[in-house]
Amino acid sequence: MATIVDTKVLAELIAAALLGGIGVTAIFGLVIYGSTRFADLRREGKVVGAAFFAVVAGLALAAFAGGVVMALLIMTDK
C-alpha cells in the first residue's frame, strides 16, 4: 500500500485540513467572542475591559482575513 500511496503527501493533506478547519473555527470564534464581549462591556461602561476585547476581536479578524487570503493563494498557486 505504501508503494502505491504517497503517505507523506497524504499525511500533509490530513495535517493541513485539520490545521485549517480547526484553526479557522477557533479564530472566528474569537472574533465573535471578542466583539460580543466588547459590546457588552462598553454598554456597562467598562472602558478598559471593552478595549481589551476590541483588540482581541480585531486581531482575530485580521487572522481570519489572513486565512482567507491564504486559501485564495492556495487556489491560485498551482
Add this chain to the structure above:
Amino acid sequence: MESDVILVIVVATALAFDFTNGFHDTANAVATSISTRALSPRAAVTLAALLNFAGAFISLEVAATVASGIVEANLVSTTIVFAGLVGAIAWNLATWYFGLPSSSSHALIGGVVGAAFAAEGAQAVKGDGLLEKVLIPALIAPVLALVVAAVAIVLAYRIVGRLRPGPVSRGYRLGQIVSASLFSLSHGTNDAQKTMGIIALALVAHGDLSASNPDPPTWVIVSAATAIALGTYVGGWRIIRTMGSRIIKMDPAQGFVAQGAGASVILAASHFGYPLSTTHVAAGGVMGAGAGKRLSAVRWGVAGNIVGAWVLTVPGSASVGALTFGITRVFGTGALGPLIVSISLLALLAAAFGRRISQGRTLTAEA
C-alpha cells in the same frame, strides 16, 4: 468527418455532464447557508454560480490528473469517453431523482472506467492511479471532514457557548457568507476541471492534443466554467433540502463549521492535486458538525442512504458506461451509435424532468 461528429457529440455530452455536476453539487456550497438563513436561496445560488465560474479558471492541475491518471489515454476512443459521460449523467440524474447527494466526480470516473473496461479490457484501466488518486483520497476526505468538523464544533461551542445567542448567530451567519464563498470557489477549481479533463481526453483520442501533454485549450476552460455555473444557478433544490435540513437540524455555528471544515479539506486536497469529491467532503462536514454536538443529532438513517449511494456510485455509473458502450457498438464504430444514444438520452431526460416536476415530492427516505 465521422470522427468529427462523434467529437462534437462528446463535447456536448461533457458540457451536459458539467451542467448536471453544477446542478447536483449546488447543495455542497449553499445548503448550510440557506438552512441557517445566512443567505436567501436566490442570493446563495447566484453567489455560488459566480464563484464556481471564477474558480474554474484558477487551476488546471486536477484536469491533468483526470485526463492522464485514471485510464490509459492511448487506448481510449471518443466513443468510450461518450459512453462514460452517459454513465455519469445517468447516475447524477438517478441520485437527484431520489434527492441524494452523491459524487459527480465518482460518477464520471466510474462511467469512463466502465466504458474503457468494456472496450479494451482491464489493460485500459490504471488500477494504481485509480487507487492512489481517486479511491483512497475519496475514502479519507469525508472521514477527515467529519473529524475536523466534529472537533471544530466542540471548540466553537466552548468559545461562544456562554454568550448571548443573538450576536453569536448573527456573527456565524456573516462568517457563513465567507465560508460559502470559499467553498464555491474551491468547488469550481475542482469540479469544472474534471469536465475539462474529460474533454481533453476526447481531444487526445481525436488526435487534437498530445497524450503526454493534455492541457485543455481556452475554449474548453470557458465552456466548462459556463456550464457548471449555469447548473449551479439552476440549483438541485431537493438535494439542497437533504443536505441542509435532513441530515441534521443546523444552527449557524454548525453551518459555519461544516463549511469551514469542508473548505479546508477541499483546499488542501486541491493543493495536492487530488480529484476528490466535494459532495463527500460537504456531507462529512455536515455530519461532523452534528455529531460533535450530539451523536443523536445526526439522522443516521438519512446518512446511511447517502453513504449507500456513495458506495454504489462507481459500480453503478461504470455499469451504465459499459452498457452504453455496448449499445453504441451495435450500430458499428461510427457516429450512428452515439447519435442514437444521445437522442434517446434527451428523450429520457425530458420525460424524467416532466414527471419529477409534476410529482413535486422527494423520495428521500426520512430517518
